Amino acid sequence: MIFAVDFLKPFTYEFFRNGLLIATLAGALCGLIGVFVVLRGMSYIGHGLSHAVFGGAALAAVLNLSYFLGAGLWGLASGLMIGRVARKRIIGADAAIGVITTASFAMGLALQARFGQAKQSIDAVLFGNVLGVFTGDILAVVGVGILSVVVVVTLYRKLLFATFDPEVAGVSGVNVPGMEAVLMVLLSATILVTVRVIGVLLISALLVLPAVTARLLTNSFGRMLWLSPVLGAIFGGVGMYVSWYADVPSGAVIILAGTLVFIVVYSAAGVRRRGRVAGMDHHGPSLRTA
Amino acid sequence: MKPSASNSSGNAFPAPLIACDHLSCTYGNGSVIEGVDLQVHPGEFVGIVGPSGSGKTTLLKAMLGSIQASHGSVTRAAGLSVAYVPQLETVDWNFPVTVGEVVGMSRPQKSWWPGSSSSEREEIEEVLERLGLGGLEQRHIRELSGGQQQRVFLARALIQKPDVLILDEPTAGIDVTTRHEILHVLADLNEGPPQGDGIAIILTTHDLNGLAAHLPRLVCFNRTVIADGTPSEVLQPYFLERTFGAPMEVLQHGGMPIVLEQGGDQLRLRLSRKGAS
Known part of the structure; x- marks a missing residue:
């Protein structure tokens, strides 16, 4: 009985309940958007965008603007600039991201060094702070989460087609640049509302870990799309809970929890895959010619 | 000449x-x-x-x-x-997508829910059956022979009734x-x-x-x-x-x-x- 009481103790604190809720929601949201991040090779974009958001957040703090307004506009502008620069083949997307987002991050660091003492909130963006969560943060994650689910469900086939086979999708009437833009907006919004929970330095891992783990568990896009958010939510919730006892920043524990699950699944999938290849010598029914 | x-x-x-x-x-x-x-x-x-x-x-x-x-x-x-069947070597074979998902993706999504309606499922099954791919809907595209792979992409084109x-x-x-x-x-x-x-x-x-x-x-x-x-x-x-x-x-x-x-x-x-x- 003593243990049971002990394990439930953190739940008696409101800030812990809020933190657990937002970590779970943030994990689920990153898991959902992460499917596209992983399959489209956008993880470096996610990494870059979070760094860009940091610059915007620092600027907003110094100017006493709202975080969401400052970081949001800044992130959006960076995303559009990356898209614009990367379209020039001669530069390449990765280099474009490197230039634009690292410059933004450097500006954030400079502002933090100059004004960091007075503006504690800059620190929170860098490392994440689950326990300083306000209702507004939770509502923001819920809002972007609902938007993402609605968009992914209603545009499902177009998003799948444009992600799997952009050339043929374009020929078949799918607005491929439009789908890319939609995903960029969702990714930016996701980073914007979750970065204060996980931290700039760890957010890209939360975008990738649930999705790659889900990928190892299924060969179906549809199944990956619900499995990844479930895994993300588990990583977020479990990581948050363990961080209470480990007395370690929650962002770090969330990522470590995800990494541990990934390693277990990866090892198991290796065994399973070898078995499947060995049993692959049978072909389907032969073709019927009329 | x-x-x-x-x-x-x-x-x-x-x-x-x-x-x-x-x-x-x-x-x-x-x-x-x-x-x-x-x-x-x-x-x-x-x-x-x-x-x-x-x-x-x-x-x-x-x-x-x-x-x-x-x-x-x-x-x-x-x-x-016009429907297009790309060269097989341009396909990303590591993408998590099943035979049924490949064929279904080219159909315009008529309702808000992405799942196939029963008439769409029938159509997909019919095309797969006709191309000798019946029963392979749940297979991953990599788990097929070369001819089957080609026919999956042919099926995706045919379902558009080109x-x-x-x-x-x-x-x-x-x-x-x-x-x-x-x-x-x-x-x-x-x-x-x-x-x-x-x-x-x-x-x-x-x-x-x-x-x-x-x-x-x-x-x-x-x-x-x-x-x-x-x-x-x-x-x-x-x-x-x-x-x-x-x-x-x-x-x-x-x-x-x-x-x-x-x-x-x-x-x-x-x-x-x-x-x-």
Whole structure:
């Protein structure tokens, strides 16, 4: 009985309940958007965008603007600039991201060094702070989460087609640049509302870990799309809970929890895959010619 | 000196489905195809032959509208539905997608929920069944034979109920039996009702004897149209050398032309000498 009481103790604190809720929601949201991040090779974009958001957040703090307004506009502008620069083949997307987002991050660091003492909130963006969560943060994650689910469900086939086979999708009437833009907006919004929970330095891992783990568990896009958010939510919730006892920043524990699950699944999938290849010598029914 | 089937048959089919008119396309540093005049009419089955790098894929993409013309124009009949089957090597085989998902993705999503309606599921099953892929819906695309993989992408094109089917190298990298199967499927689709669907087909190929010689109309292509007509009109040493840049011999066997590469004897001689020494 003593243990049971002990394990439930953190739940008696409101800030812990809020933190657990937002970590779970943030994990689920990153898991959902992460499917596209992983399959489209956008993880470096996610990494870059979070760094860009940091610059915007620092600027907003110094100017006493709202975080969401400052970081949001800044992130959006960076995303559009990356898209614009990367379209020039001669530069390449990765280099474009490197230039634009690292410059933004450097500006954030400079502002933090100059004004960091007075503006504690800059620190929170860098490392994440689950326990300083306000209702507004939770509502923001819920809002972007609902938007993402609605968009992914209603545009499902177009998003799948444009992600799997952009050339043929374009020929078949799918607005491929439009789908890319939609995903960029969702990714930016996701980073914007979750970065204060996980931290700039760890957010890209939360975008990738649930999705790659889900990928190892299924060969179906549809199944990956619900499995990844479930895994993300588990990583977020479990990581948050363990961080209470480990007395370690929650962002770090969330990522470590995800990494541990990934390693277990990866090892198991290796065994399973070898078995499947060995049993692959049978072909389907032969073709019927009329 | 072009035997031009398209002109002579032009009267029988007044409106072409797709017409290239002095078409040129350019990528950055120079034109890939130049001054192409080509018309495809309802019910036709056209093979485009040429060496790699001759601009065959570019021509297909221009006809599909995914590449813009730098000169001239491509005209598609109003309301024409064109479906494309890409070359298998361009597909991302590690993508998590099942056979059913590949076929379903090309259907416009009519309701807010992405799952297939029961009528759509029936249609998908029917197409898969017809192409000999019944029961494979849940399989990952990598877990299929080469011929099955080709047919999955054919199924995705067919579910769009196209008037024109465009295939890029549909028989590259698959074995002889499978090539035969694919050709029979395409012939069924091309055949008019009641048996077939009467879909016009355009494909590119390297395979002169195994595929091209069986088609009703061939276009020899190297940056532009070198010759256009029936296989016996087009598969002639003069055109082949201009298309492939190497001398070739043509034999007749049972009324069908067979193309032989010249210089094969010398190569065999060299290799056999090497084996003897």
